[in-house]
Amino acid sequence: MALTTVDHSALKVNQTGIVATVLVAFIGSLFFRPILVLIPLLAVVLLLGTFAPQLALFKQMYFKVLKPRGIVKPRPVQDRPEPHNFAQGLGGVFLAISSVLLLPVPVLGLALALLVAVLAFINLAFSYCVGCQIYYQLGKAGLIHA
């Protein structure tokens, strides 16, 4: 599969959005439990953004607001978007499971959401994308064309 140009600033804004939303939901829930609704909303945002990039809220915020105003500078890199989309989708799936668990087992639901935030933070801070590594492993196993 051919390389294309991927703006890594859009990915960073996306990861920042994930970390910030989960943290707001987690800390906010200490004072106001219903704010946990942010977690299913984030799951929807990530899953929608995976299948329809024009609906990726954080990326669109970058392309429509942050980039044109010069708040975040673009960082185009020769790359493949598929592993990043896969990682985002995986985050969305885990957040969806977390959302389902939030009512019957809130500890597990919150813990799963925190793990997604931790992985997004690792990607943001150290450029280590766990979802992309899983994508590589699936490619190695011949399950996807990586």
Next chain:
Amino acid sequence: MNTQLWALAVAGFVVLVAAGLEAVRAARARRLAAGAVAAPASEPYILYFTGESCTICRTHQEPALAKLEGVRVDKVDAIAERELAERFHVYTLPTTVVMGPDGRALHVNYGYAPATKLDRQLAEARNGSTLEHAATA
């Protein structure tokens, strides 16, 4: 408050267990790959395992490899050259292997390896070969 604390504890525990398992897996892979053989060369060189899906390879590892002056770097597509990747137990990308002149793996780095680390490993490889040559002379 209790729910949040327990959730934090569970997430922290999972992160610690995952980090521990990763460390064990890397150590095991490193042990199995040590001494694996590829083509010999006149100087130590680097086998660099990468793939199209590896972003950190392009953003971090390749600039680090470019800093190493006069070092041969053999780029290997880990998906296309599966047999070679299996021989060095490549389970993550990037993986860099510092090869001795005799074609034996001397250092295996799973994940991003900065230029300073590779430089040090190459220096060790050169000194090792110098010592070997001195011993046989």
